[in-house]
Amino acid sequence: MNSFAPECTKAKKEYDNCFNNWYSEKFLKGESMENECADLWHEYEDCVKAALAKKGVGKMIDEARKQAPFENGGKLVEEDEKKK
Secondary structure, three states: OOOOOHHHHHHHHHHHHHHHHHHHHHHHHOOOOOOOOOOHHHHHHOOOOOOHHHHHHHHHHHHHHHHHEEEEEEEEEHHHHOOO
């Protein structure tokens, strides 16, 4: 599957291939617990972040995160805790 940003498709495919191979050939067999494709993931993540910023979406995401109720490790943060 291609990336939403065409300029990131190569990085996405490289990561996907690496991850699928690691997951099926090592992780599921108990031979490796650490994702060996982390560097490729970070390259893809950086590309996506740059594409989002270029399209003006990055600011909207940042604003939505400020308003998100799930800000503490996936746990709902109560309003009185936010004020602390």
